Amino acid sequence: MRGSDAALGAAGFAVFVLLGEAVPRLGLVDEDHFPPAGRIAGALGRELSDTAFWSALGDTLTGWALGLAIAVSAGVVAGVVISVVPWLREVTASTIEFLRPIPSVALIPLAVLLYGTELRSVLLLVVYASFWQVLIQVLYGVRDVDPVAEETARSYGLGAWARVRHVLWPSALPYVMTGVRLAAAVALILAVTAELVIGAPGLGARIAVAQTSQAVPEMYALIVVTGVLGLLINVGARAVERRALAWHQSVRGEVAV
Amino acid sequence: MRRLLVGLTAWSVLASVTACGSSDPGGKDTAGSSGGTTAVKVGVVPVLDVAPIYLGEKQGFYADRGLELELVPAQGGAAIVPGVMSGQFQFGFSNTTSLLLARSKNVPVKAVANGVASTGEDGADFAAITVRKGSPLTSAKQLEGKKAAVNTLNNICDTSIRESVRKDGGDPAKVEFVEMPFDRMPAALDGRQVDAACTPEPALATVKAAGGKEIASNFHDVSPDLTVAMYFTSEQFAGKNPELVKKFQEATAESLKYADSHPEEVRQILTTYTKIPATLLEKLTLPRYPAEPDRPSIERLAELGERDGLFEKKPDLDELLP
Secondary structure (H helix, E strand, O other), X not given: XXXXXXXXXXXXXXXXXXXXXXXXXXXXXXXXXXXXHHHHHHHHHHHHOOHHHHHHHHHHHHHHHHHHHHHHHHHHHHHHHHHHOOOHHHHHHHHHHHHXXXXXXXXXXHHHHHHOOOHHXXXXXXXXXXXXXXXHHHXXXXXXXOHHHHHHHHHOOOOHHHHHHHHHHHHXXXXXXXXXXXXXXXXXXXXXXXXXXXXXXXXXHHHHHHHHOOOHHHHHHHHHHHHHXXXXXXXXXXXXXXXXXXXXXXXXXXXXX | OHHHHHHHHHHHHHHHXXXXXXOOOOOOOOOOEEOOEEEEEEEEOOOHHHXXXXXXXXXXXXXXXXXXXXXXXXXXXXXXXXXXXXOOOOEEEEEHHHHHHHHHOOOOEEEEEEEEEOXXXXXXXXXXXXXXXXOOOOOHHHXXXXXXXXXXXXXXXXXXXXXXXXXXXXXXXXXXXXXXXXHHHHHHHHXXXXXXXXXEOOHHHHHHHOOOEEEEOHHHHXXXXXXXXXXXXXXXXXXXXXXXXXXXXXXXXXXHHHHHHOHHHHHHHHHXXXXXXXXXXXXXXXXXXXXOOOHXXXXXXXHHHHHOOOOOOOOOHHHHOO
């Protein structure tokens, strides 16, 4: 079952690459503006042998990882505090619903004013976008805590901290993990966007330079890299999720099938 | 450069806030001295216009004067103007109309050195109005009723294209302008989304390589010696650091002269901070890099901008120019 899935996946990808080669070659789109897959692969090869590419990749990953770490810690702490303190949820709900839909990219002028084109600008956008993903999931997760379990813990005399640790956290964890996975993807999108628009060092800035230089295959090669990065991040996040929730029904169920 | 406007709006809000507070945007700059050298951050756009500053840095013109340059490639004025105004950058690079626009909105930008100028040769400038291969358009007048692509509406491109049309006996009000980044213009011409485009290098060479034609040299039509862009700083910074600004001016003037007389080195340095393909590199028409801005050409540009209704109030050139 798994083997044939992988084979199908590979076949699908091969068809996609072939299409990428054939469409420009057949003249359906202009080769100058959409180079065939082979030329993009060549440009990718040149990128991989360039040290500047690797430092740009490092910059992007640094912005992504730092931003995600800040967003996840802040989101979890804020989410738990808001849920545990009785009236805090009502007090914050409207504000959260107001702030959450603001697109992170709308904060670009603010980021540039505060931090110029440095890493901190990227972090501002990444943290803003991914924080809400985590926070909202934590809020939902806490709401999902079984009241019977909570009451039982209370009647056994567990303190506030112990209840958070042993009842609230395990119940909320599947939600938190979903939030982290979503945040990981969003953080990458925002890291690249920030670099692309502001010019902070990283893959995005490199794409922008390729674009202004009319280096079309290089531009696509870098875009492919961001795609691969997104794929790896998603695979990684799923692996983390599976490990962290190995005890949980949803994951145990998945393994049994 | 719509982003520039967003940035400017944000800046003007900030300006009004900081004017009341004690925070001083010019004061907490990173221009700290250490061991006789001063670190200076310059916001630049990674295109051929800024080749001289890269070349000057390599030649040591800035180091000779105790300036340690850090050239920060940024995506256009959106990042550079607010960056300079808030002291993230000590200097920045911007096109002349954007600086005039900033001045007209009371953003205290101060040009300190020349940037880049038209080549002075009609039909052989580093920017031109181009049309696709096989286009029936052959002159600027024929743009009446057609679509022309510019990188930013209400900026240097449409002002200069209007002047080209006017000079050719046409009515500039009949040209429809569409906003898109320079790098998208070659594809937009091919795809017939626009009839003409304001293309500086390397988009110009790309269009020509695809069989497109120049129909007018729009910058040249404004003035043969048009100062297209300049290096600038904030008034606060210039007021507080006259010595440093003077050193930067001298080093930049030397770099511009050097670049103007060493075109091969300009092409060479382009490979270090752009990704312009080797095939295009040789075909590029390089701009001129005069050491000083050309005031009459800037006056002309301001006049034309005013005629087009770009400015809320007339920009004061004495305040802007060094």
